[in-house]
Amino acid sequence: MSVRKMTAHEVTEKVLNKxxxxxxxxxxxxxxxDWKIEGENFEYLNVPYFELLDGVTIIMDKIPTDKEILVVCAKEGSSILVAEMLSEEGLDVSxxxxxxxxxxxxLYKANVYEDDDIKVFQFVRVGKGCLSYMVVSDGEALIVDPSRFTTEYIEAAREEGATITHIVDSHLHADHISGGKELAEVTDANYYLMKSEGAVFNFNPLEDYEKIEFKHVELEVLAVKTPGHTPGSVSFFVNKKLLFSGDTIFVSGLGRPDLGNKVREWANDLYNTVYNKVSxxxxxxxxxxxxxxDxxxxxxxxxxxxxxxxxxRTRNEKMFTASRESFLNDVEKSASSVKPPNFEEIISINRGVEAADVERQQELEIGPNRCAVHHTD
Known part of the structure; x- marks a missing residue:
């Protein structure tokens, strides 16, 4: 039997197609x-490579013969060797x-929304749970919360016949390196971030803008100040139809406010955001x-x-109807959950205080996102 390689794109297709x-x-x-590839119809067996150095005989009775098999490791080297051993045992494996x-x-790109004025695309970083966006209007593009893979957005804009002219970050991200600054440098686009987030490089402070407009099509992007996850968190309200909520509101939860070691203070801000602004x-x-x-x-x-x-609101009714004291108590309890790995160094890089080469950035980002304070059961 031959050993095949399966790309992350192919695995993503399997996730999407269930x-x-x-x-x-x-x-x-x-x-x-801590972190694995997740799919609704995926099955798993975890056996460390060092236990298989003498061969795969010890696990052959646990490997199905009627299912597609994928061997996974950190960088591929160990998985190739194990896949070859399984192949020698007569299994078809990747x-x-x-x-x-x-x-x-x-990253993979999904269509979100389209009308006469705008087209909206979502970029799903399925292995990290990170989401970013592109809003296209009449030949210009706005990028929201870009990852560090800047060529993905440049190519996507090119496919739409658009030029990237505006880039916004909803806050200083704690679990991944932002591509906002680099993308702005490459495209000469305007880059916006809240000044209160403490970045030390040049950008357009969102405190100075009630809305961002571009082209002759009026594409309203209203910066809704929504502190809580971080003091300078914002959401972006586009044409009163789409709310790019950053890490303030998730489909199944709210952003965790404990990463600055001011749990109760920031949780109080989050409560005010939910009850006074989002409402x-x-x-x-x-x-x-x-x-x-999920x-x-x-x-x-x-x-x-x-x-x-x-x-x-319906799915997370408890969070949207709780009293202030109950809300703060619940948030404090959830704050004991595991924080994003390396989050302090990642924030320092996103702030411009520290620098990291590509290899270091890869190391820092490995693992799941942990930016939610709690989710529904």
């Missing part, structure tokens, strides 16, 4: 338990090209967050991560 796949993950148990590193970095927004507005927690439950029938604000 296909069956048996994954043999040969990373350490702690790494597997390995993940580039390992979990490639899974962490893969004023209509139920039929489509909420498009910067992260998701791909299968948060992806809607239209094929993107998002929902109407009315549905989110």
């Amino acid at each position: 296909e069956s796949l048996f994954i043999l993950d040969v990373r350490n148990e702690s790494d597997f338990n 390995y993940l090209s580039g390992g979990m590193k490639s899974w962490s970095e893969h 004023q927004i209509a139920d039929d507005v489509i909420v498009l967050p910067a992260h998701y927690a 791909f299968d439950t948060e992806m809607n029938e239209q094929g993107y991560i998002g929902d109407t604000l009315g549905n989110i």
Whole structure:
């Protein structure tokens, strides 16, 4: 039997199509338990590579013969060797090209919304749970919360016959490196961020803007100050139809306010945001967050991560109806959950205080996102 390589794109297609796949993950148990490839119809076996150095005989009775098999490791080297051993035992098997590193970095583009004025695309970083967006209007493009893979947005804009002219970050991200500054440098676009987030490089402070307009089509992007996840978190209200909510509102939860070690203070800000600002927004507005927690439950029938604000209010009724004291107590309890790995260094890089080469950025970003304060049961 031959050993094939399977790309992150191909695995993503299997996730989207809800296909069956048996994954043999040969990373350490702690790494597997912390973060793995997730699919509704995926099955798993985790056996560390070092336990298979003498051969795969010890696991052959646990490997199905009637399912597609994928071997996964951190960078692909160990998975190739294990896949070859399984192949020698007569199994048809693949390995993940580039390992979990490639899974962490893969983006795919989904159509979100279109009318006479705008087209909106969502970029799903399925291995990290990160979401970013492109809004196109009459040959110009706005990028919301870009990842560091800047060529993805440049190529997507080119496919739409558009030039990237505006870039916004809803806050200083804690679980991944922002591509906002680099994308602005490459495209000469205007880059916007809240001054209160403390970035030390040049940008356009969102405090100075009630709305951002471009081209002769009036594309209203209203910066809604929504502190809580971070003091300078904002959401972007586009044409009163779409709310790019950053890490303030998720489909199944709210942004965690404990990453600055001011849990109660920031939780109080989050409460004010939910009850004084979000409450004023209509139920039929489509909420498009910067992260998701569970791909299968948060992806809607239209094929993107998002929902109407009315549905989110219903799904998370407790969070939207709690008293202030009950809300603060619940947030404090959830604040004990595991924080994003390396979040302090990532924030420093996004602030411009520290620098990191590509290899270091890859290392820092490995793992799941943990930006939600809590989700519905």
